[in-house]
Amino acid sequence: MWKYVVKRLLWMIPVLLGISVVIFTIMYFCPGDPAMAILGNGATPAAIEAKRIEMGLDQPYLVRLLSYLNQVFLHFDLGDSYFQNQSVLSGILYRMPYTLIIAALCMLLQIFIGTPLGITAATHQNGFADRACMIIALAGVSIPGFWLAMMLVLFFSVKLGWLPPYGVGGIQYFILPCIANAFAGIASQARQTRSSMLEVIRSDYIVTARAKGLSERDILYKHALPNALIPIITVVGNGMGMMLGGTVVIESVFSIPGIGMYTTNAINNRDYPIVMGGVLFLGAVFSLIMLLVDIIYAYVDPRIKAQYEGQQKRKRRSKNG
Amino acid sequence: MKKKLVALLTAGCLLGSILGTSVSVSAAEYTRANPEAVVVGVMADPENMGPWSGMSLGRIAVLFTTYEYMITREDGQAYGVLAKNWTEVDKQTYDVELYDYIHDAAGNPLTASDIVFSFETAIATKNYGKLSPVESVTAVDDYNVQFKFNKELEMGEFENIMLECAIVTQAAYEASADQMATTPVGTTAYKVDSYVPGSEIVFTNTGDYWQTDESLVHGTSLHNADKIIFQIITDPSQHTNAISTHTVDISNGVPATDIDKFREGGEFAEGNIVSAVLDNPTYDLEYNMSDASVFQDDLNLRLAIAHAIDREGINLGVFNGEGMAVKDFGNSKYPDYNPEWDNEEYFDYDVDKAKEYLAQSNYDGSTLRLEYITDSNMDMIAQLIQAYLGQIGVTVELVPYDQMMGQQEQYNKDGFDILLKTTGSTDFIVNQWKLCWDARDYRDMTGGTANFVVDEKLDELMQACLNTETYGPESIEAFHDYLMEQCYGYGVVQGPVNIVHSAYITDVALDMRNQILPGGCTYAE
Numbered sequence: 001m002w003k004y005v006v007k008r009l010l011w012m013i014p015v016l017l018g019i020s021v022v023i024f025t026i027m028y029f030c031p032g033d034p035a036m037a038i039l040g041n042g043a044t045p046a047a048i049e050a051k052r053i054e055m056g057l058d059q060p061y062l063v064r065l066l067s068y069l070n071q072v073f074l075h076f077d078l079g080d081s082y083f084q085n086q087s088v089l090s091g092i093l094y095r096m097p098y099t100l101i102i103a104a105l106c107m108l109l110q111i112f113i114g115t116p117l118g119i120t121a122a123t124h125q126n127g128f129a130d131r132a133c134m135i136i137a138l139a140g141v142s143i144p145g146f147w148l149a150m151m152l153v154l155f156f157s158v159k160l161g162w163l164p165p166y167g168v169g170g171i172q173y174f175i176l177p178c179i180a181n182a183f184a185g186i187a188s189q190a191r192q193t194r195s196s197m198l199e200v201i202r203s204d205y206i207v208t209a210r211a212k213g214l215s216e217r218d219i220l221y222k223h224a225l226p227n228a229l230i231p232i233i234t235v236v237g238n239g240m241g242m243m244l245g246g247t248v249v250i251e252s253v254f255s256i257p258g259i260g261m262y263t264t265n266a267i268n269n270r271d272y273p274i275v276m277g278g279v280l281f282l283g284a285v286f287s288l289i290m291l292l293v294d295i296i297y298a299y300v301d302p303r304i305k306a307q308y309e310g311q312q313k314r315k316r317r318s319k320n321g
Numbered sequence: 322m323k324k325k326l327v328a329l330l331t332a333g334c335l336l337g338s339i340l341g342t343s344v345s346v347s348a349a350e351y352t353r354a355n356p357e358a359v360v361v362g363v364m365a366d367p368e369n370m371g372p373w374s375g376m377s378l379g380r381i382a383v384l385f386t387t388y389e390y391m392i393t394r395e396d397g398q399a400y401g402v403l404a405k406n407w408t409e410v411d412k413q414t415y416d417v418e419l420y421d422y423i424h425d426a427a428g429n430p431l432t433a434s435d436i437v438f439s440f441e442t443a444i445a446t447k448n449y450g451k452l453s454p455v456e457s458v459t460a461v462d463d464y465n466v467q468f469k470f471n472k473e474l475e476m477g478e479f480e481n482i483m484l485e486c487a488i489v490t491q492a493a494y495e496a497s498a499d500q501m502a503t504t505p506v507g508t509t510a511y512k513v514d515s516y517v518p519g520s521e522i523v524f525t526n527t528g529d530y531w532q533t534d535e536s537l538v539h540g541t542s543l544h545n546a547d548k549i550i551f552q553i554i555t556d557p558s559q560h561t562n563a564i565s566t567h568t569v570d571i572s573n574g575v576p577a578t579d580i581d582k583f584r585e586g587g588e589f590a591e592g593n594i595v596s597a598v599l600d601n602p603t604y605d606l607e608y609n610m611s612d613a614s615v616f617q618d619d620l621n622l623r624l625a626i627a628h629a630i631d632r633e634g635i636n637l638g639v640f641n642g643e644g645m646a647v648k649d650f651g652n653s654k655y656p657d658y659n660p661e662w663d664n665e666e667y668f669d670y671d672v673d674k675a676k677e678y679l680a681q682s683n684y685d686g687s688t689l690r691l692e693y694i695t696d697s698n699m700d701m702i703a704q705l706i707q708a709y710l711g712q713i714g715v716t717v718e719l720v721p722y723d724q725m726m727g728q729q730e731q732y733n734k735d736g737f738d739i740l741l742k743t744t745g746s747t748d749f750i751v752n753q754w755k756l757c758w759d760a761r762d763y764r765d766m767t768g769g770t771a772n773f774v775v776d777e778k779l780d781e782l783m784q785a786c787l788n789t790e791t792y793g794p795e796s797i798e799a800f801h802d803y804l805m806e807q808c809y810g811y812g813v814v815q816g817p818v819n820i821v822h823s824a825y826i827t828d829v830a831l832d833m834r835n836q837i838l839p840g841g842c843t844y845a846e
Binding site: 045047153256 | 365366368369371374375376377447448449450453499500502517518519520521552553554555556558559562563565566568723724725726728729730762765766
């Protein structure tokens with residue numbers, strides 16, 4: 001199992017290398033000159049050129065790409081922001097807690113609201129509860145996050161005055177952003193849980209369990225749910241990626257100084273090091289989450305664990321002869 | 322049982338709504354976001370609060386609360402701040418005397434060597450094009466500095482150079498671990514208590530401002546507030562929510578569509594006031610005058626376009642009539658603007674005349690590309706222009722760019738036919754013109770003026786306006802008339818800056834860029 005984890009971690013290197021090359025190339029060919037942005041409209045061409053040389057923007061594509069990869073992968077340095085006089089890594093580390101708090105809280109909402117909704121819908125298939133849950137789920141996948149965010153602000157902040165409309169501070173500042181960001185995830189989770197549970201509930205061993213006289217609760221939570229978990233976990237993993245991506249919009253709406261807002265501002269300013277560093281960081285986090293999901297698969301489903309271990313045993317056997 | 326549960330839940334929700342409503346009513350009675358501080362909503366994070374990190378939307382909002390400059394400017398007039406007085410030795414040399422009792426917020430005394438340090442460091446960053454004429458800055462003694470320039474300075478140029486470089490003491494700068502990026506120390510009455518990047522900056526009044534003679538303290542150095550909190554709110558609609566929930570006291574970021582909600586009879590009028598002033602930048606149209614352009618040798622087409630656009634209609638449609646249809650590239654706020662221009666005919670809206678000019682032009686019915694940097698006002702103006710030109714049979718394709726692309730694409734002669742842009746100067750109308758029509762600034766990029774005009778007479782007239790010896794009503798009038806005659810471009814409209822604020826702010830102070838000066842505002846007791 002550990003070998004599998006190490007192998008997956010090593011696989012992250014080419015993944016991150018690929019992300020770096022792609023994002024660097026996109027930013028390289030993206031129109032807009034950071035030197036001109038720093039100097040403003042009245043700058044002379046000579047001043048702009050001098051600034052470009054100072055920033056290394058006059059170098060050809062390959063030179064800049066190799067220099068960037070060398071800096072990131074051999075020196076673990078994401079570079080310095082063009083505008084902030086600060087290293088990108090420290091900027092990311094400063095903002096990371098805000099983004100991770102939002103993503104983690106959204107994840108919890110997704111799991112603890114979406115899963116029970118899906119189970120309720122499955123166990124009451126075609127009934128009132130099923131329809132109610134699925135209407136909520138349909139609304140969740142249909143409503144754009146930024147619109148929901150503004151509606152929540154208008155109702156809970158402007159109309160009721162219960163929660164702050166924006167900013168950071170205590171936990172109350174995270175309630176509206178998390179609801180807005182998690183709603184789509186809750187909906188996906190509920191829909192996936194419902195369909196997985198329906199499939200499992202119809203299985204022979206569930207009929208057998210009922211015939212043996214087990215309580216419905218035991219049947220659901222001890223026999224059906226564990227067997228329906230694999231697709232649910234997949235949705236959770238993908239959801240985490242969506243949550244991280246979604247924070248870009250939510251952080252802008254709620255003025256939360258997380259990595260999303262950091263990266264968005266950098267895109268507008270053509271602050272290439274921040275954009276590349278931000279995307280690389282989110283890529284690394286997402287890769288780690290997907291690894292975590294794969295590991296959880298193994299613990300949830302002994303067949304998958306056996307498969308991981310089986311591969312290693314097979315290799316050992318073929319080595320021994 | 323289920324019915325009872327549903328009924329209870331419904332009752333709970335109703336009770337919650339009623340209680341919530343009552344909270345909002347009582348909240349409306351409050352007029353201050355924070356009883357100990359004035360809370361200002363700003364649109365962007367300064368990102369780097371260091372003294373010489375270039376210019377950005379976030380930085381200009383907090384700059385004068387953080388730093389002082391050699392001089393300041395109010396209503397076009399320059400006043401000394403750190404500079405006690407200054408004299409022109411010759412066209413390329415200026416002597417500046419400093420007050421001899423200046424100290425920064427950390428208590429470090431500021432002398433001539435700090436001025437030298439500030440200018441030399443700022444120039445070395447290469448972030449300030451306006452400082453390029455500075456050849457040397459020398460400390461004559463502790464309180465006298467001599468500036469030498471590599472060219473003869475033009476109208477307002479010395480003042481603009483003095484206003485370009487924030488001044489700090491070398492001691493404070495070198496004591497800062499991050500070159501003052503998060504812990505700036507200027508000579509204002511305020512020091513930064515805390516800075517949460519992307520969220521808020523808290524300033525407190527040190528109570529130890531160096532300038533004790535109140536008659537010498539000008540708007541940018543006033544310090545009427547004990548504590549100032551700048552809250553960074555990037556989403557414009559959240560500025561509306563912030564003011565309406567009394568989370569901030571003052572903001573210039575409320576979208577134009579929400580302004581009426583804060584005016585008398587509006588949803589959030591209670592306890593709030595809207596103060597409006599004309600903004601500095603002028604929205605103007607410039608024709609692409611490069612070789613291959615349809616406009617280059619076609620004055621009739623240029624005039625047809627100009628007469629087809631109803632500038633007053635744009636003012637009404639985009640700014641609810643609170644802006645101004647301009648008669649040049651600015652208005653009478655500039656001291657050298659001739660008020661008589663307001664009464665003259667300036668490409669007045671006349672569809673028939675426009676059609677006549679169009680008929681006499683070489684226009685072949687091709688689609689013209691209107692390029693602009695996108696924002697809500699620009700989008701609306703561009704759409705209105707498209708509609709107005711459609712009335713005379715000219716098809717217009719809109720080419721919007723974001724700020725960064727637009728900055729670059731405006732010098733691409735193949736990228737557009739008409740350019741809609743904003744230009745703004747804080748001192749004289751001649752410097753407003755300079756931003757478009759001084760070919761010396763653009764020749765390397767465009768071969769002529771900003772919009773590719775190659776016209777020796779225009780260049781001569783422009784330089785006559787900028788030269789301190791020939792500057793005057795005659796040269797200004799000549800340039801204004803020639804520009805109207807040639808119609809290489811013209812001013813369209815100026816928009817308003819709407820400052821929405823709590824009623825406890827009785828008078829709003831703005832700097833020369835129309836940014837809020839919380840230290841200069843007047844507050845009710």
